[in-house]
Amino acid sequence: MIVPQFEYLVPQSLQEACALLGQHGSKAKVLSGGSDLIVKMKNGLAKPDYLVSLKNLDELKGVRYEAGTGVIIGSRTTHNQVIANPILREKYPSVCAAAATMAAYQIRNIGTIGGNLVNAVPSADMPPILIALGAQARIVGTAGERVVRVEDFFLGPGRTVLGQDEILAELVIPDQATTGSNYVKFGLRRAGALAVVGVASSVTMAGDVAKDVRIILGAVAPIPMVAREAENVLRGKKVSDDLIQHAGKVAAVESKPINDIRGSAEYRRNLVDVLTRRSLKAAIEKGHV
Amino acid sequence: MSEATTQNKEYSVIGRSFPKVDARDKATGRARYTGDIKVPNMLYGKILRSPHAHARILKIDTSMAEALPGVKAVITAKDVPSTMYGISPARYDETIFAIEKVLYVGDKVAAVAAVDDETATKALSLIDVEYEVLPPVLDPLRAMDDDQPQLHPQYPRNISVEIHQNFGDVDKALAEAYHVRTDTFSGTRTSHVPMEPHAAISKWEDGKLTISCSTQSPHYFQYHIARVFGLKMGDVRVMKTFVGGGFGGKLEASGAEYVSAALAMKTGRPVKIVFDRWEVFTHHRGRHPQHITLTTGVTKEGKIVGCHARFIIDGGAYTSLGIASAYYAGAMIPLIYMFDDYRFDGFRVHTNLPSCGAQRGHGAPQPRFAFESQLDMIAKDLGMDPIEIRRLNARKPNTMTPNEFQVNSCAFTEALDKARNISGWDEKKGKLSSDKGIGIGCGGFISGNGYAIYRTRLPHSGAVIKVSEQGDIATLYTGAVDIGQGSDTVLAQMAAEAIGINYEDIKLVTADTETTPHDFGAYASRQTLMSGWAVKQAGEEIRKQVLELAAEMLEANVEDVDIDRRVIYVKGSPDKVLPFERVANEFFIMRGPLVGRGKYAPPKLGGKFKGAPVGTSPAYSFAAQVSQVEVDEETGQVMVTDVWDVHDCGQVINPMLLHAQVEGALFMGMGEAMYEAMVFDANGKPLNANLGEYRIPTALDVPHVVSDLVDSYEPAGPFGVKEVGEGATLPTMGSYANAIYDAIGVRIYDMPLTPEKVWRAIQERKRM
């Protein structure tokens, strides 16, 4: 349980950070809050020679709103900052609520939204709600900036589209027509438990009709999974309890859970069904909760 | 909670919620735990542990590790005594390092001492061990089969302990019973999870070994460490530091002590070893998973007529304290309900998994869960209310159990009635909405063990109190061990009460084999009663000496002189008073040190049959616990919303600490009921030896708790006390399982009550 030796680098600008990452290649790792990375290092699951700390890059911290673009969340924003942010609380309280399901207060004080995405574990709590809201990732590298949908950000457990010299700079939740969104997590205790299943949804309601629906499943596939068939059950339809029931069943069927110590595949499918229904109902009836 | 019921007006210091003596040290971080301590020249020790559940050690090459700069010693079995240790001579089966074979993932193979933690860790990775991997025994239900590998040559068929106890005529009782049920239940391997890991610093100077450590019993550590290293007990000094929780896991010396001592002897420098969390889990010595089959018969009216309990108990690799656990499993069953015919057959078997030992409630919580569950099933079969069937069978004061435990005070019926009232049972039972339920579970426990762990004529507790020469303070020297439960505070209150001075006047020197009188330590819920007796006696001796001198000074008859909170007075003459300090000071000037001494040895207890001592105690506590739950039928998730615990624990010394013990024990019972289980892969490797995947309840998970008491006074306890620290773990599992049944009509027979398990049971119910 000892962190192996490493060299600690503290760049003063994003460019410098990317340059350091480019220079040291696979020997370097970005350090944000460290609540995933340091744990891995202690357990011998990561052995970087260099840690490139983002702590002095103030441009990566905080949440702002830009008209015409949307809500912009710096990747260094901690979960507790997300939870308390007035802009998010007003526009997308569902994002604050998702952050509030995570870990415990102390971890939420150091863990960041960027780290949660780049770490890319199937059970991570922030990706599903961000995907449901159509969020985009702004990525900065030595060659400049690019934008990728969060939906396309993940390649597999622990793997993302980020190149060796790239940093996740910001997340953008674009202005949108959705009328409601919600994330439901099922963990094995009320704090400090990873998701056995997490389901996020967003809906665009016109009266009783769901003009658009997004359903994103966490912890039931190698990466956050879009439940396309379940979305199709509702998209463009007049919403009813029966239809929501049906969407839950369809989501359960298309999910791809595995057996592990937190739950069997069979049980997880049941949870997908239940949580999909609950998430949809909340998004439809209560807005962005 | 009404303090009035717990507070006896006659007393000045006991019965009051004084803050703990170490509250300030702990709240400010000034308290130093073993891991915080650094001594000059200290080395850091680390233990190399087996990656295999069962393997033969073919070769160990330590040369690379020895060559690493900063490494001061590398030791293996050939460098240390091969003396076996354990609970009792016939079951000594563990050595400092594994000699031929390793028996579980985590078994001790070698160790290093180095100038810092990093170097020690690195050196471990340079020790090359060649193993021949053997097939492991992982299923306790198959461990006795002929085709299974053998762990220890001295235990054929992997049987660690075999028990058969028979009282009365169970077969006849069951044959004549109106209704008989047989049900099988099982529990899991839960661990103590002390926040502070095991830790020790050993020094070896001039042939004397001094160990500061996180311990529940300096005495047992001293006894076994001296024996294993072939030293005089007087050449081994064991001192307790602050302890961050024990719960049974620090009652026997671990690799932290044995290995740091061996390294200190080899290097001549102090050596510190602190376990990491993985080591705490794999060292374990916690709960035994038990497979329990109960056959119980009742009359038409619901009176229990007999019970036959059968156990297969997974003991893991070594015996540890497990013989006692195995006996406790069956011995405690007939404690709280009255019936004469009882049989108990048990096998504790070895598997290549972490060794099980003593954990809060010892062997009793899982059998209690089984019995409380089955009693509810019987009540249902007979159409009776669960509290009614318990009242009908509840033990009465001044009775004896079939296995010859003498019960003096017993307010179990009163506890049941109070639990019924304060929980609103009659308004709720069968009347709650379909997702809610209410259930009851009960328990009872020993207040100290009738016999020590090894055979000895030593009294169980001793105490010395010395009043200062100025008479302003009194220092209590006790071997009792405060591991967070508050024994120092409670004993200080008892000392002050017995002398007639104030709580703040008592200073403490505790838990050091060299400076404090003998005491067996913190286990079996023994200290308030047993150490308390010794302290009370020591305090009364001082009081007597002071009052005698005061009588002379006041020219009064000694029978007329009394003391209360430092004021010595002549009864009926309000102007004839003397302050305590004047008399104490005068005493020293005229007669020398003002000292009081006390000791306690329990009376001869129990029957003559094999295993009769286990479960004997001067006094027994009783408890009734009602729980209310809400079940999410779609996910199987259970939320416990409220628990009402009513304890019969005799006279209360410190109500705040008492209720804290009830809550702590109850939350630990809740962990075992709903969350906790160590799990292993097909090769016996632990899958959740960490706090992320081995989940104990958090502050957000625990229910609202009402902790209440019934009036009770125990003649066998000092000031009338009985236990509380372990008893409240016992009812919880049964009370939750019964509440879940009440809510949704599904019965879960195996712990823990996880959402998936509850969900599966609901699916099954729907299919039927």
Ligand SMILES: Cc1cc2nc3c(=O)[nH]c(=O)nc-3n(C[C@H](O)[C@H](O)[C@H](O)COP(=O)(O)OP(=O)(O)OC[C@H]3O[C@@H](n4cnc5c(N)ncnc54)[C@H](O)[C@@H]3O)c2cc1C
């Ligand atoms: C006790 C505990 C409980 C937890 N509970 C939960 C939970 O309930 N739900 C959950 O989802 N997670 C949980 N986590 C995991 C973790 O806290 C979160 O994933 C957190 O958001 C990680 O953020 P961080 O800033 O600490 O990341 P770090 O550990 O600093 O980094 C994580 C990974 O991302 C990379 N990285 C970080 N930031 C960037 C960036 N801007 N650009 C490029 N790469 C980057 C790092 O190189 C590293 O590989 C828990 C962790 C602990 C220790």
